[in-house]
Amino acid sequence: xxxxxxxxxxxxxxxxxxxxxxxxxxxxxxxxxxxxxxxxxxxxxxxxxxxxxxxxxxxxxxxxxxxxxxxxxxxxxxxxx
Numbered sequence: 001x002x003x004x005x006x007x008x009x010x011x012x013x014x015x016x017x018x019x020x021x022x023x024x025x026x027x028x029x030x031x032x033x034x035x036x037x038x039x040x041x042x043x044x045x046x047x048x049x050x051x052x053x054x055x056x057x058x059x060x061x062x063x064x065x066x067x068x069x070x071x072x073x074x075x076x077x078x079x080x081x
Contacts, residue, residue, distance in 0.1 A: 008051070012076070015044040048076030 005013035022037045 012044060012047055012051070015040055015047070019044065045076075052076060 019037060019040050022033055022040070026033050026037065
């Protein structure tokens with residue numbers, strides 16, 4: 001996981017950090033927290049999809065490729081690609 005994020009990526013980075021922490025706890029625990037992990041993964045996936053749609057829409061208006069979408073897609077890779 002990346003340690004630094006652009007300002008617009010911060011909320012997704014925080015979600016990814018929480019997911020990673022829960023996975024670590026899950027591995028060393030008898031408590032099943034897979035529902036919480038799945039809930040956070042879905043929340044991150046929804047946020048990625050929303051943000052990328054917005055970035056692409058702005059790029060369409062501007063007529064140029066969106067560097068924000070390109071950067072953001074790296075953080076969201078695997079969520080819906």
